[in-house]
Amino acid sequence: MSACARCAETVAGFTRVASTFDGADAPDALDAPSPAVWSRVHAELGLTAVGADLDAPPPGPAPASAPAAPAFAAPGRTPGDGPDRPGGPVPGRGESRGRGTADAGTTGVVVPFEPRRRRRWVPATAAACAALLVGVAGGVLWERREAEPPETTVASATLDALPDWQGASGDARVEERPDGRRQVVVTLDAPAPDGTYREVWLLAEDLSGLVSLGVLDGTEGRFDVPDGLDLAQFPVVDVSEEHFDGDPSHSGDSVVRGPLDV
Numbered sequence: 001m002s003a004c005a006r007c008a009e010t011v012a013g014f015t016r017v018a019s020t021f022d023g024a025d026a027p028d029a030l031d032a033p034s035p036a037v038w039s040r041v042h043a044e045l046g047l048t049a050v051g052a053d054l055d056a057p058p059p060g061p062a063p064a065s066a067p068a069a070p071a072f073a074a075p076g077r078t079p080g081d082g083p084d085r086p087g088g089p090v091p092g093r094g095e096s097r098g099r100g101t102a103d104a105g106t107t108g109v110v111v112p113f114e115p116r117r118r119r120r121w122v123p124a125t126a127a128a129c130a131a132l133l134v135g136v137a138g139g140v141l142w143e144r145r146e147a148e149p150p151e152t153t154v155a156s157a158t159l160d161a162l163p164d165w166q167g168a169s170g171d172a173r174v175e176e177r178p179d180g181r182r183q184v185v186v187t188l189d190a191p192a193p194d195g196t197y198r199e200v201w202l203l204a205e206d207l208s209g210l211v212s213l214g215v216l217d218g219t220e221g222r223f224d225v226p227d228g229l230d231l232a233q234f235p236v237v238d239v240s241e242e243h244f245d246g247d248p249s250h251s252g253d254s255v256v257r258g259p260l261d262v
Contacts (some may be wrong), residue, residue, distance in 0.1 A: 005051050005075060009134060011169065018148045030229065032037040036235075038143075063122075066210060068232075071091075073202070079124055087098065090255065102119045146234055151175035151176065151177050152175065152176050152177075153173050153174065153175055153176075154174050154175070154176045154182075154262075155173065155174040155231065155235075155260040155261055155262045156172065156173040156174070156261060157170070157172045157173070157236075157237050157258040157259055157260045157261065158171055158258050159171055159172060159188070159237060159239065159256035159257060159258040160256060160258055161190070161255065161256055162254050162255065162256065162258065164253070165173035165190060165254075165255045165256065167190070168188070168189065168190035168255050168256050168257045169188075169189050169190070170186065170187055170188040170190070170239060170255075170258075171186075171187055171190060171258075172185065172258065173185050174186055174225070174231065174260060174261070174262075181224065181226070182225040182231075183222050183223060183224055183225065184200070184202070184213060184222070184223045184225060184237065185220070185221075185222050185223075186200050186216060186220065186221055186223070186239065187220045188216060188219055188220075188255070188256060189219065189255065190242075190255050195240075195243065195244065196241050196242060196243055196244075197215055197216075197241075197242050197244070198211040198215065198216040198237055198239055198242070198255065199212060199214070199215055199216065199239070199240050199242050199250075200212075200214060200216050200221065200230070200238070201213065201221055201235070201237070201238040201239075201240065201250060202225075202235075202236065202237060202238075203232070203236040203238050203257075204233060204234055204236070205232060205235055205236060206261070207236075208258065209233075209234065210234070210250060211226065211229065211234055212248070213225070216239060231260060231262045232262055235260045235262050236257060236258070236259050236260070237255050237257065237258055237259075237260060238250075238256075238257045239254065239255050239256050239257070240252075240254050240255065241254075241255055
């Protein structure tokens with residue numbers, strides 16, 4: 001070996017590679033190349049015929065008298081096999097290299113990239129499927145909404161400010177759905193002092209009776225009309241200012257009020 005400068009240089013190169021990758025994580029399992037790959041490799045390198053079976057495994061370990069192989073071994077091979085040592089047999093080649101004709105280049109194992117490409121496409125495919133499902137679901141919901149008959153406004157009212165609430169205003173309307181359910185929709189424009197809240201009522205025309213519809217949160221709200229309630233008996237919409245005092249009755253402090261045209 002020392003008499004061949006080129007061989008010594010090749011061994012030194014393998015030694016540096018082995019030292020660099022010593023302790024590195026084991027690579028993924030490698031797939032055996034197809035016969036067509038080996039044919040192209042042999043044709044490119046101008047090697048001799050490989051025989052009828054291109055998938056035959058590479059030659060076994062070299063005789064004990066052969067020079068020791070470097071520590072580096074290609075994945076899936078044992079030191080001393082094939083191109084892992086200078087002058088060793090090349091997979092599929094019917095003859096060994098001469099002692100003084102060893103090349104620095106070797107025949108490696110072809111690693112297919114298809115599995116990695118497939119893994120990279122998985123997140124993108126999943127995202128596309130999710131977007132498609134969301135789009136289809138949105139379209140179905142929109143079609144159902146468009147197919148439902150709209151609500152019909154059966155009554156309305158202008159809500160005027162009471163004397164203590166000059167500048168306040170509002171309006172109300174009663175909407176009826178095809179299934180007979182009714183809702184009172186109320187809007188209000190008036191400041192709300194801290195520590196208070198607004199409640200919506202239906203009052204008798206002479207203010208002798210009242211029905212609470214619920215708390216108005218913000219400037220607009222929808223309130224279900226109780227089944228069987230005759231709006232002709234409770235035609236006045238009233239919005240009151242209430243305090244957190246635990247008393248569920250009307251505070252007597254109405255902000256706006258107005259009769260429905262029923």
